[in-house]
Amino acid sequence: MTLPSTYRDRNCSIARALEVVGERWTLLIVRDAFYGVRRYGDFAVQLGVPRAVLTDRLKTLVAEGVMERGKDEQGALEYRLTGKGRELWPVLRALMGWGDAFYSPQGPRRSFRHAADGGLVDAGGRCAACGRDVPAPDLLVEPGPGFDAGAPAEDPVSALIDTPRPLLEPIS
Ligand SMILES: [Zn+2]
Numbered sequence: 715m716t717l718p719s720t721y722r723d724r725n726c727s728i729a730r731a732l733e734v735v736g737e738r739w740t741l742l743i744v745r746d747a748f749y750g751v752r753r754y755g756d757f758a759v760q761l762g763v764p765r766a767v768l769t770d771r772l773k774t775l776v777a778e779g780v781m782e783r784g785k786d787e788q789g790a791l792e793y794r795l796t797g798k799g800r801e802l803w804p805v806l807r808a809l810m811g812w813g814d815a816f817y818s819p820q821g822p823r824r825s826f827r828h829a830a831d832g833g834l835v836d837a838g839g840r841c842a843a844c845g846r847d848v849p850a851p852d853l854l855v856e857p858g859p860g861f862d863a864g865a866p867a868e869d870p871v872s873a874l875i876d877t878p879r880p881l882l883e884p885i886s
Pocket residue numbers: 828830831832833841842843844845846
């Protein structure tokens with residue numbers, strides 16, 4: 715189910731993009747995929763999203779070529795970001811930077827580092843150490859200064875996401 719398309723939306727690519735990723739939960743599913751979540755059950759547990767909704771959102775993401783269904787090494791069904799899906803990273807990162815700026819007074823809740831040199835990477839994707847724009851597969855994610863460590867994760871998937879790790883590395 716996509717949002718209703720109106721005449722005024724025809725010449726707006728934000729509106730068009732939101733038809734794909736603008737529904738509730740969708741960007742959080744994509745976020746989890748960047749954090750390495752691939753299995754249906756892991757998305758369900760980590761997000762606490764009703765299964766019918768998760769099924770619907772994944773269906774849309776697969777139909778739009780943002781994610782693809784496949785089998786992992788054990789033969790279990792998994793959902794992976796496609797190249798098109800990975801190109802959503804700057805969108806998510808910018809949204810996160812905006813959230814940190816206005817809704818996280820203690821500072822960013824998560825920090826990103828360039829795996830190659832350990833430099834902090836800003837919301838625009840630039841590494842403070844080497845000055846390069848760092849693509850998602852070369853990033854490490856870790857709890858930032860605004861991270862709330864007072865409420866430990868209740869499920870193993872969330873606990874893994876909350877520890878320093880490479881972006882996109884599969885959680886299994
Ligand atoms: Zn760097």
